[in-house]
Every structure is written in structure tokens, then in C-alpha cells.
Amino acid sequence: MIECHDLTHRYSPSETALDGLTLTVPKGECFGLIGANGAGKTTTLKILSTLLVPSSGTARIAGHDVVTDYLAVRKAIGYMPEAPPVFAEFKVGDFLAYAAAMYGLRGEERTRRVDSVIALTDLGGKRDAWCSALSQGMRQRLFLARALVHDPPVLLLDEPTSGLDPAARVEFRHIMRELIAAGKTILVSSHILPELSQFCTSVGIVERGKLVISGTVDEVLKSVRGPQEIEIEVSGDASMIAAVLRSFTGVGKVQVKGATAVVEFTGVRDRQAALLKALVDAGVPVVSFGERRATLEQIFMTVAAFETS
Numbered sequence: 012m013i014e015c016h017d018l019t020h021r022y023s024p025s026e027t028a029l030d031g032l033t034l035t036v037p038k039g040e041c042f043g044l045i046g047a048n049g050a051g052k053t054t055t056l057k058i059l060s061t062l063l064v065p066s067s068g069t070a071r072i073a074g075h076d077v078v079t080d081y082l083a084v085r086k087a088i089g090y091m092p093e094a095p096p097v098f099a100e101f102k103v104g105d106f107l108a109y110a111a112a113m114y115g116l117r118g119e120e121r122t123r124r125v126d127s128v129i130a131l132t133d134l135g136g137k138r139d140a141w142c143s144a145l146s147q148g149m150r151q152r153l154f155l156a157r158a159l160v161h162d163p164p165v166l167l168l169d170e171p172t173s174g175l176d177p178a179a180r181v182e183f184r185h186i187m188r189e190l191i192a193a194g195k196t197i198l199v200s201s202h203i204l205p206e207l208s209q210f211c212t213s214v215g216i217v218e219r220g221k222l223v224i225s226g227t228v229d230e231v232l233k234s235v236r237g238p239q240e241i242e243i244e245v246s247g248d249a250s251m252i253a254a255v256l257r258s259f260t261g262v263g264k265v266q267v268k269g270a271t272a273v274v275e276f277t278g279v280r281d282r283q284a285a286l287l288k289a290l291v292d293a294g295v296p297v298v299s300f301g302e303r304r305a306t307l308e309q310i311f312m313t314v315a316a317f318e319t320s
């Protein structure tokens with residue numbers, strides 16, 4: 012549904028913002044584009060939303076080329092920019108009705124669509140407020156509503172959660188899940204990494220204009236994390252279990268601190284269960300046993316470190 016092939020963009024001969032970026036988001040998927048400041052997220056989203064013509068490479072949305080068939084692309088997408096502008100002369104409800112009219116919606120259908128996006132983004136109390144009087148978080152919601160007003164199949168959201176308070180972030184996740192359930196295809200960027208893993212079906216990390224890794228959250232985790240770490244807490248001093256641990260195949264480095272041991276472990280999940288059984292059989296009073304999962308934040312730092320080293 013969203014396809015970028017070898018996308019390159021230079022703002023000037025010395026400023027290569029995108030350097031051969033290739034990615035595909037199948038219909039109905041939600042892809043999270045993760046990257047540090049200046050990595051190329053906004054440039055990618057601007058090309059996909061037809062606001063910027065790439066220096067080379069191709070991008071297609073719903074089969075339409077973003078350069079040669081940009082009008083068809085514009086109908087198919089809802090785009091939420093990184094820094095939404097202020098339309099000071101509009102009230103919230105009128106702004107959305109105006110946006111809907113731009114997409115050819117008229118009469119009852121327009122009213123119905125505006126009511127629906129206002130309800131979805133919880134802007135009901137602000138329908139008659141001036142756009143210039145909205146807080147930043149409310150402006151974000153208004154632009155999400157605007158991106159959705161013509162019910163497009165594809166959504167391109169550039170850091171939609173920046174400026175949202177914690178409660179609004181939770182609310183945003185609910186909205187994203189509703190949109191995914193409704194079958195939308197979504198490309199969403201963020202550097203607030205753990206947030207994307209809560210609703211994205213796949214994620215990719217962009218570094219200096221290249222997609223350095225992509226896949227499902229689990230695939231990305233697996234490919235960068237190396238050996239698993241298992242944390243074992245016992246009742247008493249964990250140093251007593253070091254000998255049992257070291258005799259078990261697959262166990263690498265063991266670090267003991269108080270009642271907790273952290274074990275490097277290579278092996279399938281069944282072997283984890285066998286390790287736990289071996290400890291219990293040896294009479295170890297295990298209080299908790301679990302795999303430490305790297306967060307997206309840690310993965311991002313790992314990949315960033317590979318890239319800069």
C-alpha cells in the first residue's frame with residue numbers, strides 16, 4: 012500500500028537527507044518509523060505526502076506514483092505534519108468543515124464526517140473555539156481530525172504524539188488501535204520509541220537517511236539483542252546459585268547482586284524452562300525468573316551505536 016524504493020533526497024549538494032531508503036507497508040499494517048533528530052523521518056513523510064519531490068528513487072501509495080500521480084495520492088492519504096500551522100481565522104468546527112469541503116464533501120455527509128472526527132479525537136468541547144486559542148496538544152488532535160476527515164485509506168503521521176500529555180498519549184493509542192481495526196494503512200514517525208511498540212505491527216529504524224533495520228517488533232528485538240538476559244531472584248543470597256547456573260549448557264556470564272542473578276543465556280524458550288527446573292530441582296528457593304526484554308529505546312541506542320562506530 013505504501014512503497015518507497017531507493018528513495019534519495021538532497022536539500023543541497025552537501026545535505027543528503029535520504030540515502031536510498033526502501034520500505035513497504037502492506038495494506039492494513041501500521042509501520043513505526045523510528046529515528047533520532049535529523050534522521051530523515053519528516054523528509055520521507057513529506058515525499059510520501061507529495062509536498063517534496065525526491066532527488067531520485069520512487070514512492071507509490073495505493074499504486075499511485077507520488078510524483079506523476081500526485082492528485083490520486085492526495086485523495087488516498089491523510090497527512091499530519093510535524094508542526095501543524097495555526098489557522099487563526101477559523102473556529103475548530105468550521106476549519107474541519109472547510110477541510111472536508113476541500114475533499115469534495117457536501118451537505119449531510121460533510122456534517123456527519125466532521126461530527127465523527129470531532130468525536131473520535133475528543134474535540135467536542137472545542138467545536139466553537141478559535142483555532143488560535145487551542146493548546147499545542149489540542150492543535151495536534153485537530154490536525155489528526157483533519158487528516159481523517161475524508162476517511163482516507165492511508166495515514167501519514169509525523170510525530171503525532173509530541174506535545175501530548177500522558178493521558179492524551181493513552182487516548183492516542185486507543186485512537187490508533189481503532190484506526191488499525193478499521194483497516195487503515197498507517198506510517199507513523201516518532202522518537203518516543205516504546206510508544207510505537209504498543210500499537211505498530213512493524214517498526215523500522217532510520218539512521219542518516221537509511222533504513223538500518225525493520226521488521227515486526229519481535230524480529231527487530233531478536234536481530235539486535237544478541238544473547239538473552241535472564242533475571243533470577245531468590246530468597247536469600249543469589250551467589251549460592253552461581254555454581255548450578257554455570258554447569259548448565261547455554262549459560263554465559265553470570266552477575267550476582269544481593270538476591271538477584273542476571274544470566275546471559277543462549278537457547279530456545281524450552282531451555283529456559285529447563286534451566287528453571289534445574290534450579291528448583293537443586294533446591295534453590297526461586298522467587299522470580301524472567302527474560303529481560305530490551306526496550307525499543309535500548310535497541311535504538313544499540314543500532315545508533317553500530318552506525319556511529
Ligand SMILES: Nc1ncnc2c1ncn2[C@@H]1O[C@H](COP(=O)(O)OP(=O)(O)OP(=O)(O)O)[C@@H](O)[C@H]1O
Binds near residue numbers: 028046047051053
Ligand atoms: N528544508 C531543509 N533544507 C535543508 N536541509 C534540510 C531541510 N529539512 C531537513 N533538512 C536536513 O535533512 C536531514 C533530515 O531532516 P528531517 O527533517 O527529515 O529529519 P527528522 O528525522 O524528521 O528529524 P526530527 O526528529 O528532528 O524531526 C537533516 O540533516 C536536516 O538538517
Ligand SMILES: [Mg+2]
Binds near residue numbers: 053054093169
Ligand atoms: Mg521530523
